[in-house]
Amino acid sequence: xxxxxxxxxxxxxxxxxxxxxxxxxxxxxxxxxxxxxxxxxxxxxxxxxxxxxxxxxxxxxxxxxxxxxxxxxxxxxxxxxxxxxxxxxxxxxxxxxxxxxxxxxxxxxxxxxxxxxxxxxxxxxxxxxxxxxxxxxxxxxxxxxxxxxxxxxxxxxxxxxxxxxxxxxxxxxxxxxxxxxxxxxxxxxxxxxxxxxxxxxxxxxxxxxxxxxxxxxxxxxxxxxxxxxxxxxxxxxxxxxxxxxxxxxxxxxxxxxxxxxxxxxxxxxxxxxxxxxxxxxxxxxxxxxxxxxxxx
Amino acid sequence: xxxxxxxxxxxxxxxxxxxxxxxxxxxxxxxxxxxxxxxxxxxxxxxxxxxxxxxxxxxxxxxxxxxxxxxxxxxxxxxxxxxxxxxxxxxxxxxxxxxxxxxxxxxxxxxxxxxxxxxxxxxxxxxxxxxxxxxxxxxx
Numbered sequence: 001x002x003x004x005x006x007x008x009x010x011x012x013x014x015x016x017x018x019x020x021x022x023x024x025x026x027x028x029x030x031x032x033x034x035x036x037x038x039x040x041x042x043x044x045x046x047x048x049x050x051x052x053x054x055x056x057x058x059x060x061x062x063x064x065x066x067x068x069x070x071x072x073x074x075x076x077x078x079x080x081x082x083x084x085x086x087x088x089x090x091x092x093x094x095x096x097x098x099x100x101x102x103x104x105x106x107x108x109x110x111x112x113x114x115x116x117x118x119x120x121x122x123x124x125x126x127x128x129x130x131x132x133x134x135x136x137x138x139x140x141x142x143x144x145x146x147x148x149x150x151x152x153x154x155x156x157x158x159x160x161x162x163x164x165x166x167x168x169x170x171x172x173x174x175x176x177x178x179x180x181x182x183x184x185x186x187x188x189x190x191x192x193x194x195x196x197x198x199x200x201x202x203x204x205x206x207x208x209x210x211x212x213x214x215x216x217x218x219x220x221x222x223x224x225x226x227x228x229x230x231x232x233x234x235x236x237x238x239x240x241x242x243x244x245x246x247x248x249x250x251x252x253x254x255x256x257x258x259x260x261x262x263x264x265x266x267x268x269x270x271x272x273x274x275x276x277x278x279x280x281x282x283x284x285x286x287x288x289x290x291x292x293x294x295x296x
Numbered sequence: 297x298x299x300x301x302x303x304x305x306x307x308x309x310x311x312x313x314x315x316x317x318x319x320x321x322x323x324x325x326x327x328x329x330x331x332x333x334x335x336x337x338x339x340x341x342x343x344x345x346x347x348x349x350x351x352x353x354x355x356x357x358x359x360x361x362x363x364x365x366x367x368x369x370x371x372x373x374x375x376x377x378x379x380x381x382x383x384x385x386x387x388x389x390x391x392x393x394x395x396x397x398x399x400x401x402x403x404x405x406x407x408x409x410x411x412x413x414x415x416x417x418x419x420x421x422x423x424x425x426x427x428x429x430x431x432x433x434x435x436x
Contacts, residue, residue: 018323032357033322033323039355041318108307175315180311181314182308183308184305
């Protein structure tokens with residue numbers, strides 16, 4: 001009985017035929033591709049079967065090994081810990097909704113599945129679209145899709161590292177593969193700003209600074225089709241932000257937004273992470289804990 | 297003045313090499329013919345050079361399959377889905393080793409795009425784009 005599945009749940013067909021071994025692999029044996037994957041990611045486990053277990057989805061029936069669910073839970077929590085502490089220390093003034101969004105960008109579902117696809121995890125993970133039980137009972141359950149399977153497998157690999165090699169190994173893996181990725185923090189922040197002039201006003205009030213005043217600094221083509229205005233926003237004598245725009249309002253908006261960005265996206269360059277105490281004989285020197293965002 | 301992208305990316309974008317380096321060649325397939333003369337060098341390489349190469353490069357899956365009555369071929373398969381096929385007919389062992397090294401070191405990207413866009417960067421220019429409002433006023 002054919003089950004209705006959408007295209008996106010299938011594994012993408014390669015552009016050419018990839019030759020594979022004609023003999024079926026032995027039950028619970030680590031294939032050449034899996035071994036290569038382990039070497040590519042520099043994974044060193046004490047036992048070969050650990051990687052195999054991490055790549056075994058809960059839907060896969062033809063195995064004696066447990067599924068990767070246990071590792072996955074551990075791995076997801078390891079992600080939560082190490083990515084959160086890194087962002088918390090690096091951007092101490094970040095408001096919470098933006099912090100959460102950036103956290104999701106670094107270790108959310110989509111990123112894990114993209115990473116899995118980039119390194120070849122999606123080709124090695126052992127899974128089934130529909131479990132054998134569901135097929136036998138003719139249940140019309142939603143079939144599992146490769147994106148979620150890959151993301152779970154990547155979480156499981158981190159969990160397996162944590163469990164088998166220790167927290168430091170998992171932390172180094174996360175730092176090398178995920179925290180080295182690029183996120184445009186400024187763009188995410190801008191997405192969340194609705195009323196920068198009001199937010200800036202409240203922010204300066206919180207710090208008992210002079211209220212913001214916008215001043216036109218330069219302009220060209222005021223009555224033409226393409227005017228450019230440059231507005232600076234001042235707190236007393238100090239210029240705290242500058243913005244350009246094709247109208248005065250637009251330039252003022254951007255100036256206020258730049259001022260907010262300069263404050264909230266303060267980046268600490270030289271820091272130690274709290275998890276450094278996992279290693280012996282290390283004294284942890286905490287960075288300064290910053291103020292909360294101004295409440296509007 | 298920073299330029300604002302229209303739509304920010306939804307995930308963190310990979311920067312291979314910034315943290316760990318992921319080797320881009322994931323599989324190499326070796327085809328040869330038992331009887332043909334053009335495969336002599338290839339058979340020699342498979343006997344003597346391949347195992348050492350495979351040991352030095354555990355991140356590449358090596359696959360050897362005879363392909364009767366065809367010229368010997370090496371196919372490299374990359375993580376971005378592309379492949380590179382090199383026919384090694386009538387080459388000797390050292391020349392084949394060179395081709396193998398060439399496939400291993402490639403990224404799988406097609407060559408012609410590299411010349412159309414020589415500089416790829418996630419950040420805009422380092423010193424900023426020129427603006428008439430931030431220069432000294434021109435005095436005649």
